[in-house]
Amino acid sequence: MAAPTTLPSALADAVRDESSLRRFLHGLPGVDQVGVEQRAAGLGTRSIKKAAKLHAIDLAISMVDLTTLEGADTPGKVRSLAAKAKRPDPERPDVPQVAAVCVYPDMVKTAADELKGTGINVASVATAFPSGRSTMDIKLADTRFAVEQGASEVDMVIDRGAFLSGRYGQVFEEIVKVKEACGDAHLKVILETGELVTYDNVRRASWLALLAGGDFIKTSTGKVQPAATLPVTHVMLQAVRDWKTQTGELRGVKPAGGIRSTKDAIKYLVAVHEVAGPEWLDPHLFRFGASTLLNDLLMQRRTQLDGHYSGPDYVTVD
């Protein structure tokens, strides 16, 4: 097993072979379930108002990975999504652009053509999304195709079956190879926390993904319930924070699925600030995988600025 970057000796030991990897992952401290849920709920009650809220809304908009991952996606839908990414609220040019548009590999070219020169990234899911049930060759081909088409970010899924049956080495290899196939593109590793069952597993999977070289760890595909939750995101934020203390590197977190309201988004931002730290309050290190969230952010933004409640008639239809 090859470590993708130069790691401090403790971590380099962990990736020497499969048994040392297992020893390392099972040696991670267990997550206090009651504690993390209580802390997440506690931070969720924090009240963010007025100027701070407006700032949080704009920050959240700039962190959105505007996503469409439906069987019914058409080039037209992807183009309109790209237009929305560039100008989320056409009547208000001061609204920031979103961070990226996230589509299936065959739609990457359409999105990339639309977004050329805007600074908005094109993210593509790959590796037999969302189940991850295919052969290694197909997963790698899927990844290469996405990158060739112009994706600058790749969202891969891990093989949860392998992870849950304890074949950590296999999962590690897969991430390393996909990372190679990505080339310059950023790699986000989807853990699909809804299928990992326990917080301990989430912590292990997070570390596994970080060790293998994932630039981001992402909660979910959005196709499995429960998707992103606050406590799960807490555990993942702790992992990237600890990664930074041990290696000095900054890695990102992306909750995805089920975040629909501005209130939820702000709760996540509070968690980022308190658990990871203020430097993670940046689109390069924290993203929201969402589609309906953007409209709610825009409506809330209008409410803040206009002094009365807005409605869905005043924002674009997805």
Place this chain on the structure above:
Amino acid sequence: MSDRVSVAKTYKLYIGGAFPRSESGRSYPVTDSKGGFLANAAQGSRKDARDAVSAARKAFPGWSGATAYNRGQVLYRVAEVLEGRREQFITEVAASEGVPLKKAQSLVDSAIDRWVWYAGWTDKIAAVLGSSNPVAGPYFSFSTPEPTGVVAVLAPQQSSLLGLVSVIAPVIASGNTCVVITSQERPLPAITLSEVLATSDVPGGVVNIITGRTAEIAPWLASHGDVNALDLTGAPESLRADLERSAAGTVKRVLRNKTGEDFTVTPDLSRIRAYLETKTVWHPMGV
């Protein structure tokens, strides 16, 4: 034997089919006509109104998409349950409005009859207010009435049940959903009505009832971008012009009936008609 301590009811809001307390945590004492304490009612805030509008918007596709016949059956069912609670309503109306039991009885009976009257209209609206239009061309042109959307209703301040029923029933009969701000001083029959709605077949969110200060909440509903129409029946005189002005900001339909409307008189279709849009279709013929 010790005297039994009776269980007092907590009067809460009715939003999206549930009975939450006010988000603000506030409540206010409700008194009878002579100033005696009756109960504490929840004092709704602008955020309760906002939640109620979201609930009403969510319920709109289902309720407006239901067949008129189905809506009629649901409203008849409400009348049946109202009838079963007749005694409770008589007591509450008598206490709230300070009228003798006999008078309260007739008010409650009229309220139930009013509900049935509007229930009967559900599947007749299209026939009476719609039309096929004679046009000079090879087209079959027809117009059908469709519900406006989410209606904010400021319920009458005096008539606590008959007036309330007379403003809610015409809104929902045609498929609109509504957010109702009850009479400020006499909100108790409205909360009991919401218990009736919750236990008949009305889907949650079709009617949302908020108790509290009309003057505090009404401006937020009048300016709300997701409210399509506003009924000013129970609006304070001093606020009417302002409410109309801010309603114009988002192009709402506004029903501006004078205060002091006599609800004991059998109504006409004007309240139903006020919350309808007309859709006209031109269909090519003879090709």
